[in-house]
Amino acid sequence: MKGLIKMDLTEQQFEYDKEFKLFTKNVIEKYAENNDKEERMNPELLKEMIKRKYLGAMISRDYGGLDFDSITIGLLNYEAGGGCSSVRSLLTVHGMCALGIQRWGTNEQKEYWLPKLAAGEKIGAFALTEPNVGSNAKGVETIAIEKNDYYILNGEKKWITMSQIADVFIIIAKLEDKPTAFIVEKNTEGLTVEPIKGIMSFRASMIGKIHLNNCKIPKGNLLCKEGLGISHVGLSCLDYGRYMVAWGSVGLGQACVDLSIKYAKERKQFGTYIMKNQLIQKMITEMSVDVKAAKHLCIYAGHLKQKGDPESIVETWVAKYYSSKMVNRVAGRALQVFGANGISDEYPIARYFRDAKINEIIEGSSQMNEIMIAHSMFRSN
């Protein structure tokens, strides 16, 4: 991986990165442009990911997963993020669902769901946000009511990534006014998914609304404990999601740098290559240094995660905050390097530019990041 030395990664992690890079180049990039145009994840691409067991990358070997360490899973999202942000978002939300079950599920829930999620037989997603609920997660309006051997869920979830193709969701609903997590199958009676079309970024992320109309959920599908849907389940799933958004942003930023350098070496103006232009050099410098800085924040957060260090939560906020802002600066400069060519579909720069923005909004907006990081700084100083 560019910009990293052996101190940062093990030999095995370098080897995995090579594999992910090759997969991105040979497979993901082949589908990325059409994914974006057609606003759908090409099923052939999904099959290729399943074949390589990437959907089980974050799941324990006990359940048939690859059980990658935190850095390796970050590298997968880094490389995939450089190829197609929607593929990265699939890995992220599937992982959030799988890890939520792996961390907080009963043995029965783990044994039933994790092998299927690891094998890619089932796709998972995470459903927290609603039409009226974004950052204020504890304000969810979806309601669960206990009735005999079931919970009855009513409400609407919105902006749910991969909801169009997911088979199972972790859904956060209020049970006796306490946010609680439930495992909900797609084929539950009363559950319908309404695709959201025409979005600016991550256009193949199969995003949608989930309508829950008197959905009967077996009691055994409650995840973790009543009232711990946000503080425990949600927080740990979103922590994973945030880490992946950070890595995906770095991958996207690196892709912008790589393409801009290539373009600056090939494009001639005033009788010479634009790489000779010092203002282009300045932009390339700012872009590559920005990407490197973000990469190191991700590596740092990853090392803390691997150790199970409590500070990893805050350092993941830091990495996500910086990386998501970085990728917007970098994609903006890449577009400037490309000039008019950058806005055409002859190059993927316009897609990168559109995809960059959403990273500042999902898994905690930059403004929420700023509040959390500031609180942490005040606490520790």
Place this chain on the structure above:
Amino acid sequence: MECVKEKVRKFLEQYIRNKDFEDDDNIFKLGLIGSLFAMQLIMFIEKEFNIKVENDDLDLDNFSSLNAINEFINKKISK
């Protein structure tokens, strides 16, 4: 060697700063801990004492004070 209670107090002091607290004070009612604290406390306990906090352990009474956490960890270690 640092005992369990000393380690837990050191950890809590990172999160409950500028305020003295007694071993029996309810740390959640002190109002000085953030929304991330519950998970950070679990991560600390699991990493520091090499134990797994199970769903059945997630009772506020196990984590409400320094004494409660100390008792909970010692109980888990001796199992």
